[in-house]
Amino acid sequence: MIGLLIIPLTNRVASHPHSPVGKRQAPWVSLGRNGRSPLCRIEVPSLLTCLKYCVFLCPFNKVQEHVQRVLKAQCRTGSTRQALLDQLPVSSHMTQPFLWKDVPLPDELFLYPPPFGFKGLQGKLMILSVNFFLKLPDSDSEPQPRNASDKCQRCVVVGNGGVLRGLELGPLIDRFDTVIRLNSGPLGEFSVDVGNRTSIRMSYPEGTPLQWMDTDPHTMFVAVVYKSGDISWTSAMVNKLTPLWDWLFFWQKVPDQIPLEPHRFRLLNPLVIRETALDLLKYPPPRTRLWGQDQNVPTIGISALNLASLLCDEVSLAGFGYTLSQQGAPLHYYDHRLMDSMLQETSHNVNRETKLLQSLVKQGAFTDLTGGIQCSFCPS
Numbered sequence: 001m002i003g004l005l006i007i008p009l010t011n012r013v014a015s016h017p018h019s020p021v022g023k024r025q026a027p028w029v030s031l032g033r034n035g036r037s038p039l040c041r042i043e044v045p046s047l048l049t050c051l052k053y054c055v056f057l058c059p060f061n062k063v064q065e066h067v068q069r070v071l072k073a074q075c076r077t078g079s080t081r082q083a084l085l086d087q088l089p090v091s092s093h094m095t096q097p098f099l100w101k102d103v104p105l106p107d108e109l110f111l112y113p114p115p116f117g118f119k120g121l122q123g124k125l126m127i128l129s130v131n132f133f134l135k136l137p138d139s140d141s142e143p144q145p146r147n148a149s150d151k152c153q154r155c156v157v158v159g160n161g162g163v164l165r166g167l168e169l170g171p172l173i174d175r176f177d178t179v180i181r182l183n184s185g186p187l188g189e190f191s192v193d194v195g196n197r198t199s200i201r202m203s204y205p206e207g208t209p210l211q212w213m214d215t216d217p218h219t220m221f222v223a224v225v226y227k228s229g230d231i232s233w234t235s236a237m238v239n240k241l242t243p244l245w246d247w248l249f250f251w252q253k254v255p256d257q258i259p260l261e262p263h264r265f266r267l268l269n270p271l272v273i274r275e276t277a278l279d280l281l282k283y284p285p286p287r288t289r290l291w292g293q294d295q296n297v298p299t300i301g302i303s304a305l306n307l308a309s310l311l312c313d314e315v316s317l318a319g320f321g322y323t324l325s326q327q328g329a330p331l332h333y334y335d336h337r338l339m340d341s342m343l344q345e346t347s348h349n350v351n352r353e354t355k356l357l358q359s360l361v362k363q364g365a366f367t368d369l370t371g372g373i374q375c376s377f378c379p380s
Contacts, residue, residue, distance in 0.1 A: 066377040067172045067369050070316060075152035080315040083365030084280070084306070092279045097310040098222070098266045100139040109270060112286050115226045115297060116274040124228060132235035135262050143178070143200070143220070143311050153177045155312035156369065157304045158194055159319035160185040162330030162339075163372040169318065170195040178312055182300050183207035185319075186334050187214070193333060194319070202268070202304050205233045205254040212259050221258055222266045222307070224273070224300060238262050268307065273298060276306045281352055299348045302357065305366060314367070320357065321372020 085093060096103065105118070105125075113119045125133070156176040158164075160183065173179060173195035180200045184207060187196055198214040202222040223234040229249030236242070237258045258265075276298040277283045283296040301320060308315045319333065331337040354373065360366050361374040368374050 062377045063167050063169065063370060064172065066371075067169060070367050070369065071154075071172065071175055075154055075314050077152045077313045079313060080365050081309040081313075083360065083363055084309050087360075088275070088279045092275050094269070094271050094275055095310065096139075096269050097272060097307055099133075099136060099269055100141070101134050101136040102138045112274065114228065114230070115224065115270060116277060116286055117270050118225075121228055121231065124231060128231060128235050131239055132231070135238055136265070136267060137263055141263070151177075152314065153312040154314045154316070155180060155308040156316045156318055157301065157308050157320075158182070158185065159301050159317065159321075159372075160332045160334070161319040161321055161370070161372055162333050163321055163370045164193050164319040164333040165330065166193065167370060168192055169369065173197075173318060176316070178308070180304055180308055181214075182304055184209040185332075190334055200266075202300060202307070204300070205230055206250050206252050207300070208255050208258070210253065210255050212255070219260065220264050220266055221260055222268050224268045224303070225270060226297075234265070234267065238265050268303075272307050272310070273303050276303050280306065281349075281356060283349075297348060299350070299353060302353050305357075315365075316367040316369050317357075317373065318369040319372070320368065320370070321354070 099105070109117050110119050110122065111117050114121070118125060154176050155178040156173055157180045158173060170192045174197045178199040179195065179197045180202060181198050182201075183203045185194070186209070187194060187198070196216070198216050198219045200220050200222050201208075201214060202224060204224045204226050208221075221237075223230070223237075225231055225234070227249070233249070233254060237255070239262075240257065242256050277296055278285065281296075281298060281302075286296060301317075305315060305317060329339045331339050357366070357368075357373045361368045368376070371378055
């Protein structure tokens with residue numbers, strides 16, 4: 001079946017009173033099967049606006065066929081991590097994805113401040129040792145590193161990109177052994193596109209959903225520490241305490257609770273982020289600045305891919321890709337934010353991350369299910 005792909009010739013967008021970004025919304029209108037045309041959906045406010053666009057042909061269902069091929073293919077044991085190890089210096093070959101209560105914190109964890117380590121937090125860690133660190137699971141708890149299982153494991157890291165809209169990949173995403181979701185990426189009404197299963201939700205306080213949405217009883221929450229207050233908040237969530245200090249430490253409201261038992265929490269090893277930043281993205285070591293900040297903090301998405309390489313043999317990604325040249329494109333699958341809001345980003349270098357991911361996808365380290373990074377199924 002063939003659908004219409006309309007590509008804008010201008011970056012102009014239409015006014016929209018409910019759009020949270022500059023009161024604007026991209027001029028998109030759904031075209032195709034049931035108003036949901038995978039990979040070929042553009043929205044326009046009027047026929048007149050449509051005349052300003054070019055029309056191309058794009059085959060339907062290519063993305064579903066691509067994902068089905070990935071799931072049916074022979075799982076490649078250890079393929080993703082080995083591909084990353086080929087990019088890493090020998091000194092950086094880490095194996096511990098999380099912090100465990102029965103494994104002492106290594107000295108190298110205190111070389112840099114969060115999110116690259118715990119430098120400057122020794123006192124806070126001592127205070128939290130009884131109420132928090134002793135409640136962390138032992139090192140033999142699930143999920144185990146990939147080499148602890150005889151079965152070849154497939155992971156998918158589901159990003160929050162607008163490219164997921166209308167692809168109807170939900171049932172296929174749910175078929176992966178491990179489904180890793182990021183921040184507050186919702187399910188519910190979007191499950192037809194993104195699925196219902198959540199093996200791991202990986203987030204930091206401000207990114208965590210205010211209303212918990214994961215109904216999967218096996219869901220784990222992986223906490224990422226970007227600053228000192230994040231550890232205190234995570235400890236409060238594990239101990240079922242209400243944090244009263246979010247106005248002081250956080251730039252937006254954070255959840256008062258996460259309805260999971262303590263054994264469902266994990267604390268991400270900061271060395272995962274450090275390895276991502278210094279060894280994969282080749283950023284310089286973090287430094288103290290009097291004002292401003294370096295763009296040396298990896299996005300949670302690329303950090304999750306590195307984590308997944310430690311947990312699974314074969315890692316796919318879905319909903320990734322920042323098309324900064326298409327500033328009117330939707331940023332997320334669940335809201336009206338536009339791609340141009342990423343131009344204001346000061347912490348992340350999305351261009352460098354995109355180039356790295358494109359290289360790794362081409363090499364076969366990761367499989368891009370939705371084509372936002374490197375599309376292997378798009379018409380040439």
